Amino acid sequence: MCGACAVLSNAPDWVDRVGNPEGIGHHEDMTRGAERQRRVAMVNLLLWPMRMRLADLGDNVSLRSPTGGVEIVAGLAHVWAAADRMSSMAVDPLDVGQIENLEGAGDAGSS
Amino acid sequence: MPEARDNPRIPVAVLTGFLGSGKTTLLRRLLVDPSMDRTAVLINEFGEIGLDHLLVKSVLEGAVVLQNGCICCTLRTDLQQGIADLIDGRSQGQFPEFDRIVVETTGLADPAPIAQTLLIDPMLRNQVRLANIVTTVDAVLGEDQLRTHGESLRQAAVADRLVITKSDIAEPGKVAALKRALARLNRTARITDINFDPFNANALLTEGVTDAATKLDEVRHWLANIDEADHDHDHAGHDSDSHLGSQHSQDIKSFSLRIEEDIDWTAFGVWLTALLHRHGPKVLRVKGLLRVSDAAGPIVLHGVQHVIHPPVHLEEWPDGDHASRIVFVVQGIEPALLHRSLMAFLKAASGRQDQRSKVVSL
Numbered sequence: 001m002c003g004a005c006a007v008l009s010n011a012p013d014w015v016d017r018v019g020n021p022e023g024i025g026h027h028e029d030m031t032r033g034a035e036r037q038r039r040v041a042m043v044n045l046l047l048w049p050m051r052m053r054l055a056d057l058g059d060n061v062s063l064r065s066p067t068g069g070v071e072i073v074a075g076l077a078h079v080w081a082a083a084d085r086m087s088s089m090a091v092d093p094l095d096v097g098q099i100e101n102l103e104g105a106g107d108a109g110s111s
Numbered sequence: 112m113p114e115a116r117d118n119p120r121i122p123v124a125v126l127t128g129f130l131g132s133g134k135t136t137l138l139r140r141l142l143v144d145p146s147m148d149r150t151a152v153l154i155n156e157f158g159e160i161g162l163d164h165l166l167v168k169s170v171l172e173g174a175v176v177l178q179n180g181c182i183c184c185t186l187r188t189d190l191q192q193g194i195a196d197l198i199d200g201r202s203q204g205q206f207p208e209f210d211r212i213v214v215e216t217t218g219l220a221d222p223a224p225i226a227q228t229l230l231i232d233p234m235l236r237n238q239v240r241l242a243n244i245v246t247t248v249d250a251v252l253g254e255d256q257l258r259t260h261g262e263s264l265r266q267a268a269v270a271d272r273l274v275i276t277k278s279d280i281a282e283p284g285k286v287a288a289l290k291r292a293l294a295r296l297n298r299t300a301r302i303t304d305i306n307f308d309p310f311n312a313n314a315l316l317t318e319g320v321t322d323a324a325t326k327l328d329e330v331r332h333w334l335a336n337i338d339e340a341d342h343d344h345d346h347a348g349h350d351s352d353s354h355l356g357s358q359h360s361q362d363i364k365s366f367s368l369r370i371e372e373d374i375d376w377t378a379f380g381v382w383l384t385a386l387l388h389r390h391g392p393k394v395l396r397v398k399g400l401l402r403v404s405d406a407a408g409p410i411v412l413h414g415v416q417h418v419i420h421p422p423v424h425l426e427e428w429p430d431g432d433h434a435s436r437i438v439f440v441v442q443g444i445e446p447a448l449l450h451r452s453l454m455a456f457l458k459a460a461s462g463r464q465d466q467r468s469k470v471v472s473l
Contacts, residue, residue: 102459
């Protein structure tokens with residue numbers, strides 16, 4: 001779901017395991033904060049090649065651009081659209097260079 | 112642990128198909144079926160249907176493209192208003208009670224914005240659920256239309272149900288060729304011949320993955336067809352040029368991913384939202400059954416372009432194979448690249464070794 005749709009709908013985020021009654025459920029020991037921090041870390045795997053970084057602020061997250069600009073975003077649905085606005089480089093999971101970055105990160109993590 | 116609840120909302124089926132492919136004929140047959148007596152219909156034009164005594168309401172073609180949204184954020188305002196009017200009219204006693212809604216599109220319509228409107232509109236999504244996208248295909252002209260008209264190809268690619276019409280006047284070989292072409296284009300859709308197969312209105316319109324009583328059977332059908340394609344692929348190899356889409360500038364392909372290990376739902380969700388944000392218009396459908404870490408039972412994933420339905424729990428696995436299997440119908444995306452991307456992200460997110468997985472072109 002892109003940012004515009006999320007703003008319009010306020011629909012529950014289908015990825016959300018803790019705060020979404022329509023979600024897939026979660027272990028009792030998974031807190032909302034822990035889930036959010038995991039998600040932020042995973043989003044950063046896609047953002048770091050753009051020299052952007054997402055940080056957890058509790059109810060919101062902040063996105064920092066390569067030039068130091070900061071934008072507060074309400075959730076995952078809004079992050080990708082915000083990244084488009086703040087960087088000339090687009091997050092693209094099908095970009096070969098970005099895939100190679102991920103493969104490098106995965107190899108580093110498993111070695 | 113919270114459970115995703117089965118959905119009590121009014122099912123809305125979308126009836127689409129290319130110009131002259133028999134949509135109205137199918138609609139007429141559906142509406143005289145005894146099981147369809149509590150059905151409201153939104154159509155584009157009065158006149159052809161000739162069923163004035165039923166609850167049939169006309170909608171105008173109208174759409175709004177969100178200026179600040181991605182290209183596929185098209186909401187059908189006519190549809191929003193049409194359904195809102197139906198529901199309001201029912202609650203005020205102006206319309207009779209109804210249990211389901213059928214929306215008939217024009218022959219050139221892209222059904223995806225209709226599906227998106229039902230899934231993301233803040234009012235509609237609490238009152239209705241998207242049931243099946245039903246696409247009629249003409250047995251005489253259908254195969255040619257799939258090759259030459261992008262609208263026809265997209266309508267068939269996103270369908271949950273493909274209904275072959277005019278098979279009574281087509282050469283048998285043509286019908287068989289069309290069935291094979293449709294099965295390769297859209298492996299998970301159920302294909303019915305309106306003239307020669309048993310007619311089941313509920314199976315066409317509302318039974319499926321968003322229906323609690325039939326969701327397991329629906330997913331079982333998906334998986335059987337994926338497995339069949341996998342088997343064919345292993346034994347006969349794969350010639351991607353034989354795809355309808357490959358002979359057409361639309362370049363629509365379907366393929367499945369098979370992943371043996373548990374999937375981290377958060378990692379998968381982050382990757383898929385990024386993919387759909389960037390390439391949503393090219394991902395016509397995604398359907399799958401996932402084995403998710405720490406989840407009770409398998410999870411059904413399904414979406415239309417960049418909009419994902421609320422995930423559906425299954426209480427049991429549909430078959431003895433407990434691997435995750437995900438089907439994509441894409442336009443202009445290389446299956447191998449998408450597979451490589453997903454596996455690289457899951458590996459990076461988990462820090463684990465390569466997961467056992469493969470891509471199967473359907």
